[in-house]
Amino acid sequence: MTDAPLEIETDVLVAEGGPAGTWAALRAADAGADVVLVDKGWCGASGATAAAGTGVWYVEPDPDTREAAMASREALGGYLADRGWMARVLDETYAGMNEFAERGRYPFPVDDEGRQIRRGVQGPEYMRRMRMLVRRAGVRILDHSPLLELLTDADGAVVGAVGQRRQAGGDYRVRAGAVVLATGGCAFASGALGTHVDTGDGTLAAAEVGAHLSGMEFSNAYAIAPAHSSVTKTAYYSYASFYRADGTVLEGAGSTRGRSVIARTLLSEPVLARLDHAGPAEREAMRRGQPNFFLAFDRAGIDPFTDRFPITLLAEGTVRGTGGIALASTACDTDVPGLYAAGDTATREYICGGFTGGGSHNAAWALSSGSWAGCAAARYARTATDRHRVATGAGGAGLRPTGTGRLAAREVIREVQGQVLPYDLNYLRHGDRLWPALEKLHGLWREARDGLVDDDPWRAREAAAMTATARWMYTAALARDESRGMHKREDRPGLDPAWHQRLDVGGLDEPWTRTAALEVAA
């Protein structure tokens, strides 16, 4: 790193340009703010949405329909969601998608009566149009520019960030009136579609300046994919039957509630699937609905409707799990002045409880929380007075060694994966297995603190962020002494009414937990 850093001053800095980040940038720019958006990859292709297609929780504003929509996941989420937040997300999403149809000229499909169907988007098309909208709004985009750390002033307020310019070379240093973190969840480089950039970088940076998290026990979403492939589209496996290698049906296996049967079986033998419940019409509709689903089959010479093919479960961590940075209100503000969180970086418990936000809820949440964070950050930035007050980098692990580095970043990532990807550790949870795993993760954190051997700071930060995220996950999973939502403890089966509350988690060297009330200002 010999080049002088690129110095930029702006009102609002948005970290990452997936759906949440682009909505945040758009709204902040609409509110009159100068906006800079930095993306670890390329805004428009980065993240889980761009690579796939997603439903959107777009519900007509009819009271009965809205009521049914809000009620649908309440039990699955263990009654940890909040009707006030859900109603606001439904309103914002409805308005936002309608605006996107006009302003983004998105080619939604039309129904028999000629009305656009706005309940879903194709990822590549959605995100290329969001990039266009953001650029048209005057936002400055720095691609291939991963965030490394946040900058704080003497009072602890966030006043900017530092990152690395992978292609251009050197670092950037952005002084900003407010920062929106939209860096996604953490999927631990499991190979799940589009999630390689989702390594928890922003979450670590937020914790380093004093933000805390919530719902990190709800972090064990796993998606079905063909064994050789990255293409996760669990919904289509609702048309599948599941088999053992000898061709006998795997009893109890299913794409939703029967997924744990698949996980348990995969521990000792292969599981095969065949989409044998799809008739000709459904087969055609699948191809139109999600073309990339078939790349994995067509190019491997598999007919998923007639051939049995081996499957796997890929961890989606907090991308389709729901935990993340806790918010103070629907302004998406955090514990730290000047810092906002949106999309999968923030907890989605407010609308999902302990159930997955996968698909439509996460998409609605990204749009809504991004929009709110962008507006609030623009408003806050106007109150920030001196942009040149002394600022200090808050980054620790992976950035500022406290000892002598021994392990390479890639080794740490492999070791973390060894503790968070296995089904019998994270998916099928048991205290007796989680404790030793957490101990190993604590050891890796100490290694990351001492220092990591890597030429690329961003790679070391990925390793540190994955380690930190894994520790918050298991710390919370061990603290929640029951089964609720996706968090299922074999040693603590069933709901415990005493645990009808949220669980905060935070801390770096010494992770802590505390129970938290369900009510958060909507």
Added chain:
Amino acid sequence: MIEIVSAERCIGCDRCVDICPTDVFDRGSGGVPVIARQADCQTCFLCEAWCPVDALFVAPERDPLPERLDEADVGGTLGSYREAIGWGHGRTPGARIAVGPPLRHEPGDRPGPPLV
């Protein structure tokens, strides 16, 4: 993972170098991008979608293939993803017709609306 950059088809626009979210390509000295960090490829197929001349091939495998693929073996596949999502001049955007089947539920659940 990304396996092929077709030197024959490539026009040297470097679009793939720009858009790859995991920065897999480097600009090549002869104008044709090179696969510099294949291990970082996340098999998202987006480089194929963005390549204006269908010069790229991403194998469906999450891991690198044991042997280098020959372009002649996959020639018919080049551009098939871009075509499927309806990107390219004169095509109908795939988004316009992307209405999937209804989500089937397990016994006891109510059927959902068609997936979009």
